[in-house]
Amino acid sequence: MNPYTKKFQESITKTNFTHLPQSTQTFIEQKAHEYQFSFQELKQLIDFAIDFKLWHEKDISELFLEEYPNKKTAFNHIRNIWQELKAQPNTYKDFTPDLYKHDIRKFSFETYESNKAALGACPVASPNTRCCNLLTLDAVQSCGFDCSYCSIQSFYNQNKIGFDKNFKENLKSLELDPNEIYHIGTGQSSDSLMWGNKEGVLDALFEFAAAHPNVILEFKTKSNNINYFLENDVPKNIICTWSLNTPTICENEEHLTASLEERINAAKKVSEKGVLIGFHFHPIVQYENYLAEYEAVYKQLINTFEATKVVLVSFGTLTFIKPVIQKIRTRNFKSKILQMPFADANGKFSYSLKTKKEMFKHAYETFKPWHKEVYFYLCMEDESLWKEVFGYEYSSNNQMEEFMKNAYMDKIINLSRKTNISE
Secondary structure (H helix, E strand, O other), X not given: OOHHHHXXXXXXXXXXXXXXXXXXXXXXXXXXXXXXXXXXXXXXXHHHHXXXXXXXXXXXXXXXXXXXXXXXXXXXXXXXXXXXXHHOOOOOOOOOHHHHHHHOOOOEEEEEOOOOOOEEEOOOXXXXXXXXXXXXXXXXXXXXXXXXXXXHHHOOOOOEEEEEOOHHHHHHOOOOOOOOOEEEEOOOOOOOXXXXXHHHHHXXXXXXXXXXXXXXXXXXXXXXXXHHHHHOOOOOOEEEEEEOOOHHHHHHOEEOOOOHHHHHHHHHHHHHOOOEEEEEEEEEOOOOOXXXXXXXXXXXXXXXXXXXXXXXXXXXXXXXXXXXXXXXHOOOOOOOHHHOOOEEEOOEEEOOHHHHHHHHXXXXXXXXXXXXXXXXXXXXXEOOHHHHHHOOOOOOHHHHHHXXXXXXXXXXXXXXXXXXXXX
């Protein structure tokens, strides 16, 4: 056996080679033998090839020249093309829904038995970012939506949606201090509403909220499955928040979710029911003409909802750890998400602070009519951005947590008073 052939066969198992189409695998193997690429060069070329495919660009076989003077020139040529694509604004003009049809998310349900409620801290907290110390409640494990950028895909088996048989009883056994205000979210490990009341999840959560008026229970969703909210009495300490994006991102990156209009209409109906609502713009994604498209969404909300009935608006953007990037590269859909120009973000990968300042400041300034009534915050973003975006900053995560919980509870109390007066 050719010495390089043996080396190639041994090293290829440590790369993403098998996630390429067979024709591209054959091409790369041929070029590897021709130029004797090192392991690191080969590994990067394979990732370049996957990214070209993922971004709906030309196959790497179409980008290689017929001949190069040496392997360094060949490698640098392909790397330069990859870098140039990452440097230019992403465009979705050639994207269609058909690009997702070959890798549609499939899943099944399973139940398990836990001896306690999975109440924990926000799983993405990190040093040097301002965090609200949100507590999370894993009502369901894994999500049925298929957003291309989602970090949940690195935490759970995506093919299984897990429901705890003991969830209701475990909630009842949670020991909470009645003199402390708690802010608990149910949308970290799965979408809060897409499953409705499957396995009695919403029954349990509504009972939990009613029994603990000192808990601010937040449901976060990209769904329009609001029947349970419309058909039942909703405890005043439950807030329902929607993660929103532009139609471009909803249609091309947030697979299987409700459309922007469906989410806004669902939020309107829930608000009209007397439930406090909120909106998360996380992630804001940079692409061609993105500021204008996001501004249209911000203004639509301002024109649709009363600020007094909106608790929060949050801003955040794409932030990746290496396992999520690798997971995305194993998929067979088209996505522009990894085409973003990466910058270091406290050990993770995200946009530069300059880009973040642009997107967040633009968002906050557009929401000026809501500044006095709604609590705005940056979700897991560098603490240095707060002063630049909002004109103020918090000295610590605990101070942010205190201000946030007080703002939310004030609205809950005011809503309760108005409801009592009307009754």
